Amino acid sequence: MTETVSNSDRGSGQGTGRGTASLGFLGRALGHRSFMIGLLLTGAMIISALVSLVWTPHSPTEIVIAERLKLPSASHWFGTDQFGRDILSMIMAGAQTSIVVGLIAVSLGAVLGVSLGLWAAARRGWTEDVIMRLSDLNLAFPVILIAILLTAGWGPGIINAILALGIYNISVFARQVRGAGIAMWEREFVLAARAAGKGNLAITIEHVLPNIISIIVVQATISFAIAILAEAALSYLGVGSQPPNPSWGRMLSESQSYIFLAPIIAVWPGLAIVLSVLGLNLIGDGLRDLVDPRLARRR
Amino acid sequence: MNGPVLNAPEDSEAVLRVEGLQRHFTLPRESLFRAPETVYALNGVDLSIRRGRSLGVVGESGCGKSTLARLCMALDTPTAGRVEILGQDLARLPAREMRRARAQFQMVFQDPYGSLDPRHTVRRIVGETMDALVPGNGNSNGKSGRSIEREEAVGLAIDAVGLRANDLDKYPHEFSGGQRQRIAIARALVTRPSLIVADEPVSALDVSVQAQVLNLMQELQQDFGVTYMLISHDLGVVDYVCDEVAVMYLGRIVERASRRQLFAKPAHPYTQALFDAVPRIGAGRRRRTTLPGNVGSQTRQAAGCAFADRCPKAQSRCTGEAPELRKIDNGHMASCHFA
Secondary structure: OHHHOOHHHOOOOOOOOOOHHHOOHHHHHHOOHHHHHHHHHHHHHHHHHHHHHHOOOOOOOOOOHHHOOOOOOOOOOOOEOOOOOEHHHHHHHHHHHHHHHHHHHHHHHHHHHHHHHHHHHHHOHHHHHHHHHHHHHHHHOOHHHHHHHHHHHHOOOHHHHHHHHHHHHHHHHHHHHHHHHHHHHOOHHHHHHHHOOOOHHHHHHHHHHHHHHHHHHHHHHHHHHHHHHHHHHHHHOOOOOOOOOOOHHHHHHHHHHHOOOOOHHHHHHHHHHHHHHHHHHHHHHHHHHHOOHHHHOOO | OOOOOOOOOOOOOEEEEEEEEEEEEEOOOOOOOOOOOEEEEEEEEEEEEEOOOEEEEEOOOOOOHHHHHHHHOOOOOOOEEEEEEOOEEHHHOOHHHHHHHHHHEEEEOOOOOOOOOOOOOHHHHHHHOHHHHOOOOOOOOOOOHHHHHHHHHHHHHHHHOOOOHHHOOOOHHHOOHHHHHHHHHHHHHOOOOOEEEEEOOOOOOOHHHHHHHHHHHHHHHHHHOOEEEEEEOOHHHHHHHOOEEEEEEOOEEEEEEEHHHHHHOOOOHHHHHHHHHOOOOOOOOOOOOOOOOOOOOOOOOOOOOOOHHHOOOOOHHHHHOOOOOEEEEOOEEEOOOOO
């Protein structure tokens, strides 16, 4: 394959060279350009969230009416919003909300959804029918509706938004994993494992799951990105994170009223969302390559 | 070798015995008002293989060869009939004993690209079969005495098939088709089974590599005393490896004989047609007798001989009366009224 092409000839920057068999995961990751860009973007989001826990340039909730709708300056790098709050500080603190929502909603969906999907693929028959019809039922309810239902029961708040997204994600993962899992069960190496006396659980853990992990990883990063966007939508509707707790989604929707007066205040949360979503997607793509032994040694 | 589950029988005893084996599949219902159709994949197969011998099973696609292989490997449950390995009825073995019994019968699959998990190293692939013998040791990183035993067995098997020890940590995609099939054979061999069922083991390989793999299988038979059931559509492969041959047509064995007898004097018209269909170098433009029509329907069972509608010798008797598989010579059986 590419072994015959010397590395300097390949402009992609992804070729960490032949003989990468000895190279660890870390070494291969460092040579994967888009993965590193993704790591950089996502790292920036995580670091700003962490830093905001102890320090922000200004308080993200302090209202200074005299300073409202200011353009970027030395004291307010990203400018100020309609209440005179420092946008940079709000973006940093808003990263916390996004990460918490994304992480919990995706973990909840992934853990339960993957288990159910694998179970459906392994058992088939009525087990599969029950799981998949329940999943269809769940998908028939939009996230927003689930969130509103939860809000009606327990009042508005970020927890309900997370739960709503998590419940929705269960079906998303279950469907993906079931489909990919069934395809794996048709493969001959599964038959070989059965000939070796492996039971359904062992085959699922040792053969099916490792072969579909890339699909799960990619789905997780996409779901994380969707969760960030959905949190924005839910916050806009008042069923997500509550003011004054900063949230990129609410910043974006609030800036909408000032779009002609001060368009720049919509740019910052928009950019934050786009870059973190992009970063997560690049990481997902990169991980898919890096965890695949077939691709691992070619890059 | 592994306790009381399956004791090695006398040399003359059959390693594999199949009696009246049937397997019917119900197709998904197509119409609300008609009963779902049934595919008659196997319609009563009897055979046995003695220790250290190899039986070739030939027949065209869809004749039930692979179904037979799966049933012999207990990967599927028969509709009727039974499969005995080393005198043990597979259907009667409890699940736990079945796991251990599997060490005695292993399989080599047709497609060496699909039968090896791309995410596992050779060490893990070959060692997987050992897990049945060594329970509770799913991973190769265990450091117990059992895993040493496992390591040794894997090393021996990989050596026996002509791969090197430093191949153990490679992944399947790093090997050629022939080498992959060697890995698959090592996996089947690692528990020192009595029986290996090989389902078209070389048909996915280049002709030049086929001979290497077949030679390897023969060597292993001499070294380890394995019994083979070799499923193939290629008469050349069967001629090369097997002592006995069974010819299948539509889920039945239509002829059974030693290799020499069958290749010298094929008795069943279907077998004769199979031989006639083999392309030969130097045969010139001699016109071959080809069979009219396609393989008969698998969803209907004929009252008479299943081959009657394509048979050049068919007469009225054939469509009304099914021929029994009967002895026509010493060790030569055929199911044809005119054999």
